[in-house]
Amino acid sequence: MKSYHECIVTSNQLVAPGIMFMELYTLENIAPKPGQFAMLRVARTRDPFLARPLSIMGYSSHTLKFLFRVTGRGTGLMSEITNGYSMEVLMPLGNSFPEPEGRKVLALAGGVGLPPLYYYKEEHPDETTLLLGVKTASALPALPSRPWIPVTEDGSAGEKGLVTDVAREMLQSGDFDAIYACGPLPMLAQVKKLGAEAGIPTHVSLEARMACGVGVCHGCAHPLTSGGYAKVCTQGPVFEAGEVVL
């Protein structure tokens, strides 16, 4: 049976203003796939009440990696956690990015949309081109490994502009089989258009406010273009761009 299990925090560091990089040691042998997420119980008490969903940034040799922005109470408490602290984690949850053999993927990450695409790039290093779009150079996370092409809105590092504009140029001259993206909704709306223009499969990873993370509370609904809603936790978080309202 799948259940919350104890993981030990082995590192929790500020890697950019307001952005934390956390590593946890887990005894579990489950290998998550890029795109899947975990529910993390921040505290032993009921404060905060709900676990927090975070996309899995990496998993190897029993080490789980997460990247998160401090936005509220839960992430604020998480940013203060020190090494040796044990957190309960439920994983892996949700679906994952398709991984057909040899697929050349243009992976577009906006800000803290990085984790699932970072993981995908780690698993498929040669076939994946990863662009990371941020406002300015200081927002680029100071991670040990940085396998991305930086795109900064103010040009302070890498290409200048929006990641979707740089992507459009690369799609025109390059040879890609698919686009995978994760980031703010306005960015994903642009990605949807890019994918339609290029005529290649386009998948986006969504986030949503969650309570249970396993499909029973119906809280994480995202509207579908066909009408009604999908549960981001079980039917996603990865969706074909055309299926979801962006």
Next chain:
Amino acid sequence: MSADLSVDLGFVTLNNPVILASGTAGHADELAPYMDLSVPGAIITKGISMNPRTGNPAPRIWETSSGLINSIGLENPGIDAFLQALPSLISRASVVGVNIFGESVSEYAELARRLDEVDGVSFLEINVSCPNVEKGGEHFGHDPEVVSEITRLCRQAASSKGIVVKVPPVMGSMDVCRAALEAGADAITVSNTIPAADVDLSAGRMVPGPAGRGGLSGPAVFPITVNAVRQVRQAFPEARILASGGAASSEDVLKLVMAGADAVQIGTVTFLDPAAGERIAGELPGLMERLGIGSVSEARGSAIPA
């Protein structure tokens, strides 16, 4: 000599007093990877209506201190699609109850008639008290005459099933409970979620849901439920009462039984731990033994001051 956990509700006997509440256990498949669904005494499915409902836009849920406000909007696939998925739950659970709601009185009766034909459904739980729906929710549940009519029609239409009426928060008014019991309800669920709201400061708007309000659940409401169960038990000594609201442990389950409940629904705690239903039922025998309680039935109402 191990404790007797059985609960006689009249229309069925449960193996133990732990019930998975409507709206917290899906249609069954969702929790199967996390727990043995046959362990809880019963499972009540998410509220079903005649026609599918898509539910509300986000935010549907809002975290509070020790609780959650929800405005899901009664999302469900409608009775036809539900009946196709139902056998999967019936094969996994010990006892199955189906929660129903209608947008009109006649819809309640139609749903009851359809479900009367389904073997494996033990009882219907009639939702007249969901705080989220403009039609068919809050208004119905506060009118004892309408509750009486809905109960009576469901009783007639589903003669082979138990009829449980889920009432709005009790808060001093016994008329709705009385109306349901006199109209033939086999049990009352005390109670549905508590009307509540919060403010999203960054959006400058009340939350959750399109109306900026929803139903509060979780440990925050537990003391309200304990008090309400006691009130209903004292007013209706012979009634069967299913407690619902805030129970998150085997201790909480036992407290509600001692306050007057026959059985206890757990809900929000499942969002914190998908295996909560199995864990809580499993912890009950040891707890009762430590407290010297021989059976759930002897504990019912035992804490109410004379």
